[in-house]
Amino acid sequence: MATISYGELAPGYEFPVTTHEMSSSFISSYVKAVESPDDKYAPPLAIAACAMNAMTGAVSFPPGIIHASQEFEFFRLVPIGTTIICHARVIRKLARSTMHMLELELSVFNKNGERIQSGKATLILPVQRANAQ
């Protein structure tokens, strides 16, 4: 599914928009994995995980990339069964002496165009792996 390499990513790049259904089977496996109680609404971090995947599925990230920081804001409850639409774009890409850093902006909407969630993620990567891409 990857359509772009890490080396090609540049500030302003918009990842392909993806849609995901917050199906009961997905939510069930998610809440089991994070050991949290069931609810009739999707956990906000389950939605966030999908938004992150909107990006990671589209890019051949070098193996070993890790999370440095994360911001999220939640705007509404999301009933199970809702289809979410995820947008992501590159805000910054920095190359430092020992690591590369990538800042991404995430936005999630429902089918009515209402904002569900927004966020920013900073990912870091050891420089030798970034350069290999």
Next chain:
Amino acid sequence: MLSEICVDKTLSPVVKHITQEKINSYAEASGDFNPIHVDEAFATQTPLGGTIAHGMLILAYASEMMTQSFGRNWNSTGKFSIRFKVPARPGDTITTTGKIDSVEDKESTPSVNCSIECHNQKGETIIMGGATVKLSPQKRMSNA
């Protein structure tokens, strides 16, 4: 849910034990199969020296603590800003703690600012940051 909202009130902690099986289970659920999380042979060759838990898995524990304290207000108005400091590894016991730092009254809607932290059994900080949640206007604040 918290019975009262006041500055310095601590949130009920959430304690979870990390295993490779749980990390694999999160990878399956989230679709994040980055080898740093699931491939021991790969991970041992990196500076991290072994597999680590997904940051989003640990953050889910922090979110659970917030939901436990603030109910659905958290799921519909919550805001997180956190830094991942040290990776969580298989075998770690992660304790997520939080405290109310301030309560603001914005347009008649109480807004609660909390500091949150996840640490392992050695006392190392895994996640550190802040969270804000808006409460229903009718929610009474003990310090109001």
